Amino acid sequence: MYHLLINREKLNIAKILKSGQVFRYEVIDGKGYILIHKLNYVFVEENKHGYVFHCSEEEFINIWYIYLDLERDYVRINQIIIDKDKRLTKVIDEFEGMRILKQDQFEMLITFIISQSKSIPQIRKLVNNLAVCYGEEIGYVYGEKIYSFPTAQHLQQLTEDDYRTMKFGYRAAYLYEAVKWSINLNKDMNSLSDIDLKQQLVSIKGVGNKVVACVMLFGYGRHNTFPIDVWMKRIMLQLYESEIRKELKNPEVKNIRDSQIESYGLKLYGETAGIAQQYLFEYGRNI
DNA sequence: TCCCAGGTAGATC
DNA sequence: GATCTACATGGG
Structure with missing residues (x-):
């Protein structure tokens, strides 16, 4: 059993599982979570100190450390995103410990x-x-x-x-x-x-x-991507409609295309677009 | 009964 | 290149 004491500022499994990026997991009420990746699964016990992974250290390092994207410095990335748009400060603070999983x-x-x-x-x-x-x-x-x-x-x-x-x-x-x-x-x-x-x-x-x-x-860990679904479209237009329109050949068009919203998101957030998108998604769901 | 849900392909202008 | 619509199914 591998005891990993990691605080929820760095890793918050509950928030990750609710963030809409992963569909296969189990929540064991009051005890913890089951994560699944390829032919592996792990029970992650939650206590007041942090998380205990019920697997070997070797398995943790080879599988779950990568799956949970623990190598990446989210504190630095979060700051970059906030510098781009201060309105995301609150949601990033509340969504602390969110990470982009690297799934199959x-x-x-x-x-x-x-x-x-x-x-x-x-x-x-x-x-x-x-x-x-x-x-x-x-x-x-x-x-x-x-x-x-x-x-x-x-x-x-x-x-x-x-x-x-x-x-x-x-x-x-x-x-x-x-x-x-x-x-x-x-x-x-x-x-x-x-x-x-x-x-x-x-x-x-x-x-x-x-x-x-x-x-x-x-799946491929390409963070320079910005998926536009119905939610993101609503949120992006609410936050950036006037800026996006300025980029258009015809700023007066009735419907702004998904690809135009995507371009703006990629341009604004660059290499942090994928992570920014998760915060924006959460921001929109809480409005 | 009607409308919408983490969209996309194919037709049409 | 922009706009419209059918496509299955389930839930509110």
Whole structure:
């Protein structure tokens, strides 16, 4: 058992799990949390001093330290973001300990394809169904069976109709395509530039700008991305509409495009855009 | 019954 | 290049 005494200013698991970036985890009331990554899971006990990871030190360093993005200096990044916009001071302070998880790339691709036009509880349900039906049983904690998320190989056997039977609706064809694409991958996507990676991902049918940005941010650790969904659009227009309009060829247009909001976010927040986006998302949800 | 939910592709102008 | 709409399903 690895005792890691880490304060909640640096790591706040409750806030991370509620931040909308991760869909597979368990909260054990009054005791702690279960985190899941590939074929690994860990029970993280919460006490007044901090967190205790119920795993070896080796596993903590090799898996959970990376998953939780603990190497990155969020204090420095938070200050950069506040310098860009002082209005985020309060939400960053209240959301202290939030981090961008580095999750499984295939899981992110599938999860965010599923996410289109679905509420967060519905996404969790569909994604968990997939894990229960096609993942592997990897553990048993506090009466909960823990499943891994299926790999592309696990899902290779499924037809489009199988996904429809599982209530994925029109996303069925997209899921089928994404699995096929993943099976046929023959190069290391991690070595690609942001632009090339984006180009590859967006070539999958059913994968557009928003899903690509989420996969790049939460799966590939590309923090220079700024996903625009309905929430972000509302928040960004509320905070920056006049500034965004100044950048447009025709500042009088009725509808501002997602890509224009994305450009502004990337320009303003640069390498911290992905993290800024999480704070903005939280800022908007609390209005 | 109607409307919306962490969107996207395809048609149309 | 901008705008409109169908696409499945579930929940309020």
